[in-house]
Amino acid sequence: MSKAIFLLNKLVVFTSLFVTTALCQSDYSEFLKESDQYKKAEIGLELIEYYTRKDVDSLRVIATELLMTDSQNKVELTNVVSDYSLGVYFSRKGQINKGVTCLKRALHYFQKRMDFDNSALILNQLGNSYILDGEYANAIQFYIKSLDVGAKAVDEEYQYVGKIGLSKSYFFLGDTVKGISMMLEYKNDALKFSRFEAAANAYSILGMVELDRGGIHKSLDFFEKSIDFGLKSKSLMQLSHVYTNKAIVFFTIDDLDSSLFYFEKSLKIRQELNNPRQITEAYFNLTSYYTEQKLYQEALVPAHATLEIAKANNLIVDEVDAYDLLKEIYNGLGDKEQAANFTSKQNLVKLKLDKKQVVDVELIQYLQELSERSAKETINTVKTSKKPIWIVGILIILILFVGLFMKRFS
Numbered sequence: 582m583s584k585a586i587f588l589l590n591k592l593v594v595f596t597s598l599f600v601t602t603a604l605c606q607s608d609y610s611e612f613l614k615e616s617d618q619y620k621k622a623e624i625g626l627e628l629i630e631y632y633t634r635k636d637v638d639s640l641r642v643i644a645t646e647l648l649m650t651d652s653q654n655k656v657e658l659t660n661v662v663s664d665y666s667l668g669v670y671f672s673r674k675g676q677i678n679k680g681v682t683c684l685k686r687a688l689h690y691f692q693k694r695m696d697f698d699n700s701a702l703i704l705n706q707l708g709n710s711y712i713l714d715g716e717y718a719n720a721i722q723f724y725i726k727s728l729d730v731g732a733k734a735v736d737e738e739y740q741y742v743g744k745i746g747l748s749k750s751y752f753f754l755g756d757t758v759k760g761i762s763m764m765l766e767y768k769n770d771a772l773k774f775s776r777f778e779a780a781a782n783a784y785s786i787l788g789m790v791e792l793d794r795g796g797i798h799k800s801l802d803f804f805e806k807s808i809d810f811g812l813k814s815k816s817l818m819q820l821s822h823v824y825t826n827k828a829i830v831f832f833t834i835d836d837l838d839s840s841l842f843y844f845e846k847s848l849k850i851r852q853e854l855n856n857p858r859q860i861t862e863a864y865f866n867l868t869s870y871y872t873e874q875k876l877y878q879e880a881l882v883p884a885h886a887t888l889e890i891a892k893a894n895n896l897i898v899d900e901v902d903a904y905d906l907l908k909e910i911y912n913g914l915g916d917k918e919q920a921a922n923f924t925s926k927q928n929l930v931k932l933k934l935d936k937k938q939v940v941d942v943e944l945i946q947y948l949q950e951l952s953e954r955s956a957k958e959t960i961n962t963v964k965t966s967k968k969p970i971w972i973v974g975i976l977i978i979l980i981l982f983v984g985l986f987m988k989r990f991s
Contacts, residue, residue: 608627612628612646618650622659622661625666629669635856637673641667644663661687662687665687668685668710672706672710677710677714697730702727705742723743724744724747740770741766760790764786764787777816778816780810781808781823784807784810785804788803797834800830801827804823804830811823817850817853818850821851848867864886881910904924904927905927
């Protein structure tokens, strides 16, 4: 069941801190409507934490919106927040060096102002960037710095934010004892401040570690505790992750009925939350449940559901994954023609994905360069004061063109 476990492991690698936040679409609307650039940047700062957990691609949108601000109205915090947003975005997209550069620029701003809360968060994100790049020694250094700075933070949650990443670094280095010890510290800190969602996340990761070590019963115990705290936190998404974990444990010990029960329970929660990306992952795992048993006919329904939801919501990476599932299923059913058909469709989508990534990166880089240049300009005449407005107009046309260009490949 390697594919299902891989999807689950994305949770383990990318979780940083489950901050209970009431941000929603209305906050993004407020961000777009805000005319005061300082307030707009502050809203963007809050949105970064939300979208880091919910939708990484939206970080690019936040950064682009801030970078397109007319240089006459731009405040320093505008560039800082866009750097922060792009730093997380690039790192999560695998462009670690670009991500680290942006994050360090943002960090410098907050360090100068002795803003310990945001400094602790960015130091933690730098640790996350290095852990994604496999540079665990560097990751550990930044997580420790995050803890040192976080000790002075106003928000009590930021005082221990680095511990979960530090724990994962030890796990990746093979030091399970230190990793478990640090994760338990993180869990205790979370409970001390009644951060039940963070505690649920810690127990979930401990459960995965025990599962990997072959401790089936102990992992189930951790998952049960994770469910308990997930219920206390009222975080349905956290519960859905834990149900997926339990499903995998039961699959491992050949309790297939229980495994199916929890996979379906996880799917139901995600459907209630109406999060397309999470729904596709649930269908992906359910499909893998069937394909691992070579029940290819039963796997068809969830596999096609994965594909349709991914296509309807422009989840290109998930669409590529769905084609992998369907190729495996139709090959298993002996329908080589249909498998070849899905291979051809997948190749077209991969081309679309490659083009989109190139356009996105080039556009962001151009906006960044423009922002840096305009920040250095001294506006002395009416003519020069109008120049940035013309540039913004050109940029809007460019973005519309890019959107139409990409639509041709949809």
